[in-house]
Amino acid sequence: MKLLFEKSVAGRASSILPVCDVPVVDLADNCKRQRPLRLPELSENDISRHYSQLERRAHGVNNGFYPLGSCTMKYNPRVNEAVAALPGFTDIHPLQPAHTVQGALEALSLAEKYLCAITGMDAMTFQPAAGAHGELTGVLLIKKYHEARGDTARVKIIVPDSAHGTNPATAAMAAMSVVNIPSGPDGCVDLDKLRAAVGPDTAGLMLTNPNTLGIFEKDILEITKIVHDAGGLVYYDGANPNAVMGVIRPGDMGFDCVHLNLHKTFSTPHGGGGPGSGAVGCKDFLAPYLPKPHVGVKDDAYCFRGDCPESIGKVKSFYGNFLVVLRALAYITTLGRESVADAAKNAVLNANYMMKRLSECYSVANTGLCMHEFVLTLEKEAKEKHITAMDIAKALLDRGIHPPTMYFPLIVHEALMVEPTETEGKETLDEAADIFIDIYRQAMADPESVHSFPLTTPVGRPDEVAAARNPILRYTFE
């Protein structure tokens, strides 16, 4: 389909603003841009149709099953959208006097209180805009903690080899060197390897639990103890708490700080890649280091506390993705004490049910019960029949299912990571399982056929090598 620029007609425009009602002022010539501003010239109808056409060439949770592992593509309740669109929230300036934004401050304070109760933390900031941003904030809290104690030798962050790529990348941004430790045969942290890795140079451990194989780290209390005994802190990567929210708390497992992806676990939409919210919670002893300002109460009114001399500073302007936090607050308020844990348990049930059904033909990397997600491996099929994880994923596209996460975690070859979430009913899981199994059988019967999928999508498999070799990153005007 055409680009906006290819639909542009010189001289076409909409009438949006009134005529300027004050004398028109011009800039000094030496300040003015000389370069033409080549934005598209379109009618409102052109724009409406263009984006409707683009929408038909996209896939969201509203279009169908989206079991994208580690991304928790649960249903995004529309009441959350409705409340986040209230003018009392959208039309307030971030620098209004505190007494004119008491509702906004109360919302942030409530979200902090509830999410601390769910994670077992004592304080929380909403300044980070996404998970990776939360990770950076969390690791900077750890860095500041050691720095404040004058312990400058702690410059290493330990991450398991099953970790998300953001963990080592985050450690590097905090000028920490990364110590990778191999997982044990069961996919969990190898305690002996961990014991050998910790020492007086350990700043901390970054871990997600359940881990990226979808397995609950059974030795979690021993893991956090080993790191604490060595003087390090333990960071909870919040990619995966949908399995445990309301059931078991990171704070009780021994984690010192956590980040949450409100856009995963707490139902706010992903928007095609953002905006999210990477809220960071911590125990009391780390709270003085949280980004400033922090919501507090003074003389019975909510306020921003600016007096945070030990804070790491700011990681973003203002207070974070406020409207995203509101959506999460609406979600938690809806679920409440009873249903938060129910959501987690049903997510785990759905994953186990689907894993069991798929294990009829697929090899599963997990052993025993999984948590909210599980990992399939096509290693054998790839070796013997050249049927790859990519082939299965692309075949799913023709059946209206968004594929699982491919080729992650790195410790599993030809991996497909499946996370159904709790908002899918049994019949959806059954239909999807039938399709997965049908594709597998078809692939085994005729291995050549699967390399050509997908056939029904707007485009076939794009040439990614050519895209990277000869980057075309913008439209070129004639």
Next chain:
Amino acid sequence: MGHYLPSTDAQRRDMLDMLGLSGLDDLYAAAPAHLILKDGPHIPPGKSELEVRRDMAALAAKNTVFPSVFRGAGAYRHYIPAIVSSVTAKETFLTAYTPYQAEVSQGVLQSIFEYQTMICELTGMDVSNASVYDGASAAAEAVAMCRDKKRTKALVSAAAHPDVIETIRTYCWGAGAEMALIPAENGSTDMKALTDMLDVGVSCVYIQQPNYFGVIEDADAIGEAAHAAGAKYIMGINPIAAALLKTPGECGADVAVGEGQPLGMPLAFGGPYLGFMAATSALMRKLPGRIVGQTADAAGRRAFVLTLQAREQHIRREKASSNICSNQALCAMTAAAYMAAMGPGGLRDVARQCLSKAHYLAGALQKLGFGLVYQKEYFHEFVTICPCDSAALLAYLESRGVLGGLPVGDGILWCATEMNSKADMDVLAGLIDLYLKGGARA
């Protein structure tokens, strides 16, 4: 009580039976039993949709929406055409994840490609990424991009937004790199001080255009000085002003960043906003975050994909240019829809109205004794002195439904946009006049 679980008790029973489990709690056999919460977390009981809506509306009602706003300072009230929110409210755009599966994500990918093109046009740069979190983190990422083994120190103008300065400071501290402030002299970056500070250890110079005080910097001269010393040049720009002002490309910038909120995003108490980021071709592979590129499928059809991923964390891990993955995609689409709706003429008109109204407002305020602190070219913000107690004056304006300028030092930072009608500005002037004459205190 509220929930979003479709499975019935009978279906749950079937699934548990198939797994050979007697209840949901059996699923957590691997977790330490004594840590399992028996009665859920300590939060209030759940609520129905109607109750939640009432609760949240009650919170919203505790905020004051000012009908008349003269405050900017990094968050600007502009008119948002109706088509913009209708585009971004489309369910599929709202609920899609990052476009990893290109075949079913062409709509999202193409929209980002169009956004990247518009940002290149606005900034006069060669390449744009798909967005970062906001203007402040964009500036911090740009500083990180320019650092190498020999050159590690960033010079940041003290006339930049305080939150941007603070964010750069945090990122630099984290990375173990130095940051120094270039002093502001008479409301703009002090050229003399900058020249003295430039040495072989300086990686980059960051300035904001127009700066925090609204003043238009001599961006060419600063860029020339930075480059003469072998440092990179980063400009943080206002995207509305960019329709009129000399582009970063024309000023010789290596990286252009900025806060994209004015491009169709509401004030929203500070977020979500949009960090835009563009660079010269030479720095393309140092850009952080997602980038969309054009290619073709086997049938030769044009297709878009996430590209140059060898820069990113999921491939490079600790050697990545940044850890960013999720960005502000829907906000980038908002900005693209906004720029499409305004068109080149419309965007220039918004900018010209901002400029003109700010000058009208400044004229009205000067007549009341609020002299301009800096006698320099400015865009839509400016600092005045305050001939009375500013806190008391602003409180009075507030009581009349007007959010006045922001107190900055001893003065007030005012802002006007196309949203401030002449009538509103005349009302403001009348209120201030009344206040100064003592008529308002009773």
